[in-house]
Amino acid sequence: MRVLSVQNLGKTFGTGHTAVRAVDGVSLDVDPGDIVLVIGPSGSGKTTLLSMIGTLMRPSEGQIFIGGRDVSHLGGRQLADLRLHEFGFVFQTFNLLSALTAEENVMLPLVTAGIPRRQAKAEARRALEKLGLGHRLRSLPRDLSGGEKQRVAVARALANGPALVLADEPTANLDGRTGREVTLLLCEIACRENRAVIIVSHDLRLRDAAKRVITIEDGRLTAVEPGDHDLNCPMHSAAPEARAV
Numbered sequence: 043m044r045v046l047s048v049q050n051l052g053k054t055f056g057t058g059h060t061a062v063r064a065v066d067g068v069s070l071d072v073d074p075g076d077i078v079l080v081i082g083p084s085g086s087g088k089t090t091l092l093s094m095i096g097t098l099m100r101p102s103e104g105q106i107f108i109g110g111r112d113v114s115h116l117g118g119r120q121l122a123d124l125r126l127h128e129f130g131f132v133f134q135t136f137n138l139l140s141a142l143t144a145e146e147n148v149m150l151p152l153v154t155a156g157i158p159r160r161q162a163k164a165e166a167r168r169a170l171e172k173l174g175l176g177h178r179l180r181s182l183p184r185d186l187s188g189g190e191k192q193r194v195a196v197a198r199a200l201a202n203g204p205a206l207v208l209a210d211e212p213t214a215n216l217d218g219r220t221g222r223e224v225t226l227l228l229c230e231i232a233c234r235e236n237r238a239v240i241i242v243s244h245d246l247r248l249r250d251a252a253k254r255v256i257t258i259e260d261g262r263l264t265a266v267e268p269g270d271h272d273l274n275c276p277m278h279s280a281a282p283e284a285r286a287v
């Protein structure tokens with residue numbers, strides 16, 4: 043089942059002579075296990091595109107299918123439900139709640155989605171352990187490094203088993219090496235679990251993780267290239283062996 047299909051998506055802010063055409067006729071298909079890096083100059087429409095895909099912003103025109111379902115006309119409550127169950131979000135500012143521990147931050151969307159507390163706690167722990175944070179369960183965000191905070195955010199994004207993880211500039215508030223490490227870890231786990239990831243970033247080195255790199259300029263999709271997809275992911279490492287036989 044296709045995770046995402048975007049057809050002829052457009053977004054215009056404002057009207058008349060002050061109108062800004064932020065996204066213009068973008069079409070894109072994303073399948074399970076896909077890792078798509080979206081690059082382009084500042085102001086080219088990357089965040090607007092990601093916000094529409096994540097149903098945080100309504101398109102001016104075009105359609106978005108999530109798991110084959112047209113979500114363009116869903117109401118606010120149905121969209122909130124969809125976001126809870128189908129998406130994981132990673133933001134450049136981490137967006138952790140400062141009064142909650144790492145474990146509680148990861149539990150929050152699970153409990154909100156109706157999962158019983160005990161089960162949510164076990165799933166949060168599992169997710170944090172996968173990110174190498176088993177020893178940080180009870181830490182508050184203020185006691186974590188930037189890289190650790192982003193790993194908590196990644197654990198939170200993955201905990202509900204989303205079909206699609208959307209990451210907007212996940213490396214922007216971290217030093218280059220840490221940002222890249224956390225993002226590669228996100229891609230590796232997603233790849234192993236056959237989840238799809240779309241990353242908006244200025245960091246071109248992330249093409250190492252990507253299966254596809256798409257370029258957006260003036261709101262339009264201008265190039266689609268293969269990424270290097272050099273990850274520690276069994277599904278990927280099976281390919282060269284298959285070729286060698």
Ligand SMILES: Nc1ncnc2c1ncn2[C@@H]1O[C@H](COP(=O)(O)OP(=O)(O)OP(=O)(O)O)[C@@H](O)[C@H]1O
Pocket residue numbers: 055056062063064082083084085086087088089090091
């Ligand atoms: N809420 C808004 N109201 C009006 N114009 C907006 C709004 N959001 C974005 N824009 C405009 O839409 C265009 C695309 O913006 P967007 O933030 O999507 O670009 P971007 O590629 O993500 O940029 P950056 O790399 O700097 O984050 C820009 O011209 C921006 O000024």
